[in-house]
Amino acid sequence: MRTVTWGLPLALLLVSALPMRGATYYLTVSGLGGEPEYEQRFTALARDLEKIFKSSGGDARVYTLTGNEASRARLTETLGLISSQAKPQDDLVLILIGHGSFDGVEYKFNLVGPDISAEELARLCDRVPAKRQLIVNTSSASGGSIPALERPGRAVIAATKSGTEKNATIFCRYWAEALHDPDADVDKNETISALEAFQYANRKTAAYYESEKRLATEHAVFEDTGKGEAVRAASSDSGEGLMLSSFTLVRFGAAERAANDPAKRALLAKKEELERQVDTLKYQKAAMSEEDYKKQLTAALVELARIQQELDK
Numbered sequence: 001m002r003t004v005t006w007g008l009p010l011a012l013l014l015v016s017a018l019p020m021r022g023a024t025y026y027l028t029v030s031g032l033g034g035e036p037e038y039e040q041r042f043t044a045l046a047r048d049l050e051k052i053f054k055s056s057g058g059d060a061r062v063y064t065l066t067g068n069e070a071s072r073a074r075l076t077e078t079l080g081l082i083s084s085q086a087k088p089q090d091d092l093v094l095i096l097i098g099h100g101s102f103d104g105v106e107y108k109f110n111l112v113g114p115d116i117s118a119e120e121l122a123r124l125c126d127r128v129p130a131k132r133q134l135i136v137n138t139s140s141a142s143g144g145s146i147p148a149l150e151r152p153g154r155a156v157i158a159a160t161k162s163g164t165e166k167n168a169t170i171f172c173r174y175w176a177e178a179l180h181d182p183d184a185d186v187d188k189n190e191t192i193s194a195l196e197a198f199q200y201a202n203r204k205t206a207a208y209y210e211s212e213k214r215l216a217t218e219h220a221v222f223e224d225t226g227k228g229e230a231v232r233a234a235s236s237d238s239g240e241g242l243m244l245s246s247f248t249l250v251r252f253g254a255a256e257r258a259a260n261d262p263a264k265r266a267l268l269a270k271k272e273e274l275e276r277q278v279d280t281l282k283y284q285k286a287a288m289s290e291e292d293y294k295k296q297l298t299a300a301l302v303e304l305a306r307i308q309q310e311l312d313k
Helices: 010-016 036-055 072-085 118-126 142-149 171-178 194-211 253-259 265-287 290-312
Strands: 024-030 060-065 091-097 100-102 107-109 132-137 154-158 191-193 221-223 248-251
Touching: 024 036, 024 072, 036 060, 036 091, 036 171, 060 072, 072 118, 091 118, 100 142, 107 118, 107 142, 118 132, 118 142, 132 142, 142 154, 142 221, 154 194, 171 194, 191 194, 248 253, 253 265, 253 290, 265 290
Parallel strands: 024 060, 024 091, 091 132, 132 154
Antiparallel strands: 100 107, 154 221, 191 248
């Protein structure tokens, strides 16, 4: 068993090295529906997410493209604008709602006018300086986009496990619902992470097909190491799920109030960073001695408790 050691107590080391959290850039694109029912559904979901992101607290920069605005030209322009504004410490969240296609080689997201390929999307996102990125592709055939989109520092979620699952999906309905529902907050820290939202939406999607007594035509997957195959569940062995678990999407309750309070914002950032480090420790547990793991975890939890007391004042 390999032992990981630290020269300083974990909590002190972590707090002294905490980076200043930046802004989160949210870009939601409601693609071509093709039929009035889909147009209305996709637009409603995009507007719902826009409202959620604008009201969730923190430094959120929210962009939404729907209707005729959802074109390759406008998407390129908007990502270019974000590229010119974003900094390395910022986060990027790109959410695609709509239809996709896959010809066995290339995935494309359906837009007004020319479609955009996964390769083109990857190049546009590569230009954004934000070191942490999340792409949530809820379209049909979205699993076919993962090989082109994945890279270190970028988590990719797809509503389908491959490009061959081509039916219209319902995953996005429950993805949006997760960001409304406190029950999605599994660890009860008043924030909903990308992993929590994925697990909630995945569970609800499966339940929908079961209740309708229909064969499931979509199986959501994710990849967040930048180098592996897409998976359906987090694993400490592969490291899949670690980045998603640390990617905060929305806050509510006291966490939302702290994010909007200049006097508490820095403390909240420390708390969330320590929570990320605790998640990392749990993933590293198998490679550590039990004594070292308990020592580092205890130090981090004690520091978390201290910061929480400051936030509660």
